[in-house]
Amino acid sequence: MSGNPAEHHYAHAAVRHFNDAVYLHDGNRLPNADHHFGFAVECALKSMVLRFTPATMNPRKPNKPPATRPWVADPVTGKAVHDYGHLPWVTADLALLTHGRSAARLSAALGNLTAFDSWSVDDRYLDGTTLVEAHVKQRRTVAKEILILHEQALITGRLL
Numbered sequence: 001m002s003g004n005p006a007e008h009h010y011a012h013a014a015v016r017h018f019n020d021a022v023y024l025h026d027g028n029r030l031p032n033a034d035h036h037f038g039f040a041v042e043c044a045l046k047s048m049v050l051r052f053t054p055a056t057m058n059p060r061k062p063n064k065p066p067a068t069r070p071w072v073a074d075p076v077t078g079k080a081v082h083d084y085g086h087l088p089w090v091t092a093d094l095a096l097l098t099h100g101r102s103a104a105r106l107s108a109a110l111g112n113l114t115a116f117d118s119w120s121v122d123d124r125y126l127d128g129t130t131l132v133e134a135h136v137k138q139r140r141t142v143a144k145e146i147l148i149l150h151e152q153a154l155i156t157g158r159l160l
Contacts, residue, residue: 006057006070007050011154014043018147025140031128034136037143038119042087044150046070049084052159086121088113105160106149115142 021036046069049055055070060080071083115138123131153159 010047
């Protein structure tokens with residue numbers, strides 16, 4: 001990775017995956033579009049988690065390489081209590097983003113993440129025949145909403 005922090009990379013990856021997903025969706029390449037919509041949301045959320053919560057990419061143990069995904073330490077023990085891998089994330093995990101904030105728009109958008117409850121990174125290995133076009137369209141809408149809120153958070157420095 002370059003000298004930029006992980007939240008920078010996640011932010012740029014979110015936009016890149018979303019743009020690729022739109023291109024693929026418009027070309028009726030639904031399985032790959034769906035895959036990229038999920039990654040776009042995942043990257044935007046990781047960017048926000050790193051910027052607005054105590055999550056870190058610090059090494060989990062002294063003298064070890066940085067973590068490969070954001071994680072949150074228990075304030076008492078310092079051990080990882082949660083790590084942010086692939087979607088779907090449980091809603092309780094995302095409460096970190098809105099805890100103590102009046103981020104109404106973000107809270108509403110996070111509620112729509114149920115569109116990704118059946119999304120799995122492992123679907124990249126499937127033939128795509130079970131994919132429902134309406135689900136991809138819904139995920140596109142939710143991804144766009146999350147990306148807009150993410151962009152606004154980057155500009156304003158706060159969650160809306």
